[in-house]
Amino acid sequence: MEGLLPQLEVVRKDFPILTRTTPDGSPLVYLDSANTSQKPQCVIDAMVDHLERHNANVARAMHLLGAEATEAFEGGRDKVAAFLGAPSRDEVVLTKNASEALNLLANTLAWPGVHQVGAGDVVVTTEMEHHSNIVPWQLLTQRTGAELQWFGITDDGLLDLSRIDELLTERTKVVTLTWVSNMLGTVNPVAEIPRRAHEVGALVFVDASQAAPQLPIDLAAMPVEERPDALVFTGHKTVGPTGIGVLWARADLLEALPPFLGGGEMIETVRMERSTYASAPYKFEAGTPPIVEAVGLGAALEYLSDLGMESVERHERTITAYALEGLQSVPGLRVLGPTDAAGRGGAIAFELDGVHPHDIAQVLDSRGVAVRAGHHCARPAHERFGVQSSTRMSSYLYTTPAEIDALVEGLEYTRSYFTLG
Amino acid sequence: MEGLLPQLEVVRKDFPILTRTTPDGSPLVYLDSANTSQKPQCVIDAMVDHLERHNANVARAMHLLGAEATEAFEGGRDKVAAFLGAPSRDEVVLTKNASEALNLLANTLAWPGVHQVGAGDVVVTTEMEHHSNIVPWQLLTQRTGAELQWFGITDDGLLDLSRIDELLTERTKVVTLTWVSNMLGTVNPVAEIPRRAHEVGALVFVDASQAAPQLPIDLAAMPVEERPDALVFTGHKTVGPTGIGVLWARADLLEALPPFLGGGEMIETVRMERSTYASAPYKFEAGTPPIVEAVGLGAALEYLSDLGMESVERHERTITAYALEGLQSVPGLRVLGPTDAAGRGGAIAFELDGVHPHDIAQVLDSRGVAVRAGHHCARPAHERFGVQSSTRMSSYLYTTPAEIDALVEGLEYTRSYFTLG
Amino acid sequence: MSSELDSLYQEIILDHYKNPHHQGLRDPFEAEVHHVNPTCGDEITLRVHLVDGAEGPVVQDVSYDSVGCSISQASTSVMTDLVIGKPLDEALSVHEEFLTLMQGKGKVEPDEDVLEDGIAFAGVAKFPARIKCALLAWMAWKDATTQTLEARDG
Amino acid sequence: MSSELDSLYQEIILDHYKNPHHQGLRDPFEAEVHHVNPTCGDEITLRVHLVDGAEGPVVQDVSYDSVGCSISQASTSVMTDLVIGKPLDEALSVHEEFLTLMQGKGKVEPDEDVLEDGIAFAGVAKFPARIKCALLAWMAWKDATTQTLEARDG
Numbered sequence A, B: 001m002e003g004l005l006p007q008l009e010v011v012r013k014d015f016p017i018l019t020r021t022t023p024d025g026s027p028l029v030y031l032d033s034a035n036t037s038q039k040p041q042c043v044i045d046a047m048v049d050h051l052e053r054h055n056a057n058v059a060r061a062m063h064l065l066g067a068e069a070t071e072a073f074e075g076g077r078d079k080v081a082a083f084l085g086a087p088s089r090d091e092v093v094l095t096k097n098a099s100e101a102l103n104l105l106a107n108t109l110a111w112p113g114v115h116q117v118g119a120g121d122v123v124v125t126t127e128m129e130h131h132s133n134i135v136p137w138q139l140l141t142q143r144t145g146a147e148l149q150w151f152g153i154t155d156d157g158l159l160d161l162s163r164i165d166e167l168l169t170e171r172t173k174v175v176t177l178t179w180v181s182n183m184l185g186t187v188n189p190v191a192e193i194p195r196r197a198h199e200v201g202a203l204v205f206v207d208a209s210q211a212a213p214q215l216p217i218d219l220a221a222m223p224v225e226e227r228p229d230a231l232v233f234t235g236h237k238t239v240g241p242t243g244i245g246v247l248w249a250r251a252d253l254l255e256a257l258p259p260f261l262g263g264g265e266m267i268e269t270v271r272m273e274r275s276t277y278a279s280a281p282y283k284f285e286a287g288t289p290p291i292v293e294a295v296g297l298g299a300a301l302e303y304l305s306d307l308g309m310e311s312v313e314r315h316e317r318t319i320t321a322y323a324l325e326g327l328q329s330v331p332g333l334r335v336l337g338p339t340d341a342a343g344r345g346g347a348i349a350f351e352l353d354g355v356h357p358h359d360i361a362q363v364l365d366s367r368g369v370a371v372r373a374g375h376h377c378a379r380p381a382h383e384r385f386g387v388q389s390s391t392r393m394s395s396y397l398y399t400t401p402a403e404i405d406a407l408v409e410g411l412e413y414t415r416s417y418f419t420l421g
Numbered sequence C, D: 001m002s003s004e005l006d007s008l009y010q011e012i013i014l015d016h017y018k019n020p021h022h023q024g025l026r027d028p029f030e031a032e033v034h035h036v037n038p039t040c041g042d043e044i045t046l047r048v049h050l051v052d053g054a055e056g057p058v059v060q061d062v063s064y065d066s067v068g069c070s071i072s073q074a075s076t077s078v079m080t081d082l083v084i085g086k087p088l089d090e091a092l093s094v095h096e097e098f099l100t101l102m103q104g105k106g107k108v109e110p111d112e113d114v115l116e117d118g119i120a121f122a123g124v125a126k127f128p129a130r131i132k133c134a135l136l137a138w139m140a141w142k143d144a145t146t147q148t149l150e151a152r153d154g
């Protein structure tokens, strides 16, 4: 099949878990990568090597291991900066996950500072966000008396831009949106919205949790007016470990925001009466940071770059196109979201007439096929389509066409088991 | 030597890093465990096994790997609960580190709720806290108009309780203190202070970051009036990985606090207009939690329990006594903090006449001896003793008397190199 | 493969799923609750109607409206069969018994005299992710019942 | 072991450490700054006095009060030797040269004509944790100088 990663079978060998089988011996067909990705051996090995040979606390330790650990940790930051094409490495804040990164932004905007959000101000999100890009803004607006508004979704699963002039006004202080939807697969216009939002003076934040694993990102190459002011992603979806996420934000925004969490590492001088703070990124990294996780994430992003993000993207598109075709051949199956692979990410949510998503996932699981059932932390988008939950398959760079075939066969079997059985 | 861990040499073999040598071949003498502890092989292996065989996202995944990962993750929580003797496992919130746990408490108290802190209220901390138990409370009090007060330190390095009646009044809403000082080694009266603070209706929070690695903790066994309302510690100091910390808090406090970070996992139902939240501990765990880290921490705490925390404590006391003796034999050396090992933790900060701590640490490092130099994130305690920084050695369960000898010899050499050289 | 599945999807479960008993929201009732399974979004609105019997309260009616998977729908139906018409004490002990079965990791032998059709859920206990589905309605019933009793006493 | 240490603690460094030049805070000055190394708490208060020369500003005086380790104290002393009395342009290029040396991971060959005693810090570049110590005073001087120039222009 044209467009797959070259040497896909060799690439798969990098992922030890892919050789696992279910208790009755079926091979594992992991189609839940939008939830979390599997880890290549090189990531695991980098973490083990760190823990077995270089473990120490960072920044504050002056000894051999401390220097090695600091170099390894800051090296992770450098690799994140390179992966994003960040204008500066000091713009990369390491958090615990994407959710914390989004909360960091929402939380610091509640307190005095040039960007403080208050009564009368508007924060704009979208109906297709992950809960992690909705709830922080609900908390912010409820707590400050500001107003939360949102872009809707068209029947085709695209962002509904028809009300853009109402949403983006001089009252709008923040616009936050996902680059790629984790439910509908929609790829949003992340050049146009920043440009329009910047015209009214709003800050623009992009949730790249689903984009970073799938698409090449080059912040420095974006025209300034189209570049978001901040962008987040999460380590565990980019073949890295849990426990680490990334906030990139332009240097002067980081400088202008008040502190988020207080404590060790984020300070300059502490007196009991008051403290002064370190400069970014350290100002936002209170306490011992995710050290071994930064080592793992660095190895992960290097692995992706070695494969080439263009190749990963092409692979995803190819598998997604094949999956859309296969899924739509199943009677009674309806895909939620765009049905053309060209402008879409690799998460495909669908309904199957007469069978509840839990039951679909259960039957598939009994055949070794792992998919997700539920609202995928995107309940408002489900409500928009009048469904309470859905089944979602999501591929990644290690997914083969044969695995898609196994899914489609499994769905045929599910139908027969439930609706005809 | 009486009191050391039985089979210390065998125990040391569990820690692969202890076989490391410096570039010129000296064995590693790691005396920086209060900064971060080394990891036994079983912790590393548990993490590798998870990543290679059971990795998936938790809670929301219904498939085989999802069920395994969820069981592994929640199993980590069970082990934390058992380690602390927590009355209930649902009182254990997993954070990214101890600092986040303290900030979670400080941050949620800023927002409406029965425990909200406002103008006129008093928050009490101590002068011997780690910055992570000072700065969050400075931010809270500055932002809400409340007042920050603190217990001082006596000349002997003990908590100065002489002003306790002034500090604990009906205005006092929160008292937060460290169980064991990371600089002075002081063990604080964590039964008396909660009892007194509860009498005036204050909440009591205990920072057990240095206590959890060293002392047996049994929350359920504490008389209710002496039991803190919340207690925190950090994974990487208890032979676990970075990227995970623990907040234990009594169930009704967790129920009463408003949410901290918003996002996936912490919700019940999300509508664009407003959301409802899950019950504790999930309400405070927004986003993908530290999964592989919980697996590692679980293995770490089991490792400590298998050794027996009473034995670990006895070992620490024994080594600390030996170290205090050895250090005080060095001319011009002054120990900051209590000099009797009986009521003291294993961190020993000291000054050496005429040599700056950086230079001491550097010379020791050239001999393979790793100690920490600086203010150890406890600048106010340093200021109290009129010093700007200090050198700190800190032992742990794998420390041998011979390593203390190497330190003392290194200090003699440092003196000769600098002051006489 | 199918045998594992069949141990979960017992005939009884599929029957209740296709033809649920006591469906719909009815009057009168003393308490109405709304419960959600946050993992998947399954929801139930449930009402409880207690009356006074000779030896304490009796569960006169339990009515509901719900969306969910086969396990949660069947479990709701079976639950109503088991508690409606029973003295509250007895209904609560059936609830206990069902809880024990669900938390038994598939190692508890169900008592057919007490649980009747509920024994079909023994297989569910082996699927940790599905236990919450099976318990959704039972938890809602317990909650509504507690609220009713508190309102009476308070 | 000692040879590694000796490459860090050059004789010149220890001399400056024991007998630092230009110590103390003096008048007049146009800008005073306070810099801290947050890792260890080392601190410096530093003043800059610029005067106008025929071809632009000249560094008339740099005075300071500081607490710190041998590396940071010696580096402060050497820095004052190198910049005091120099035309600002030239002083700034010495600053650049020193920065390059420190960030060179021990691979940059220092130019003795420019850096004089500063070449003794070549060994420091191999100790990442100590680079901040060696740069503390240089960064403070740069900051104070920038402030002075901004105040003049603004």
Ligand SMILES: Cc1ncc(COP(=O)(O)O)c(C=O)c1O
Pocket (backbone or CB within 6 Å): A264, A286, A287, A288, A289, B034, B035, B097, B098, B099, B100, B130, B132, B133, B178, B180, B181, B182, B207, B209, B210, B234, B235, B236, B245, B377
């Ligand atoms: C007493 C004390 N509290 C809090 C902390 C903070 O822990 P962490 O950096 O893991 O958040 C530390 C360690 O650095 C500590 O020693």
Ligand SMILES: Cc1ncc(COP(=O)(O)O)c(C=O)c1O
Pocket (backbone or CB within 6 Å): A034, A035, A097, A098, A099, A100, A130, A132, A133, A178, A180, A181, A182, A207, A209, A210, A234, A235, A236, A245, A377, B264, B286, B287, B288, B289
């Ligand atoms: C689009 C999107 N945003 C945010 C998140 C949250 O990531 P995390 O759970 O790692 O914080 C996810 C994944 O769960 C996601 O898909």
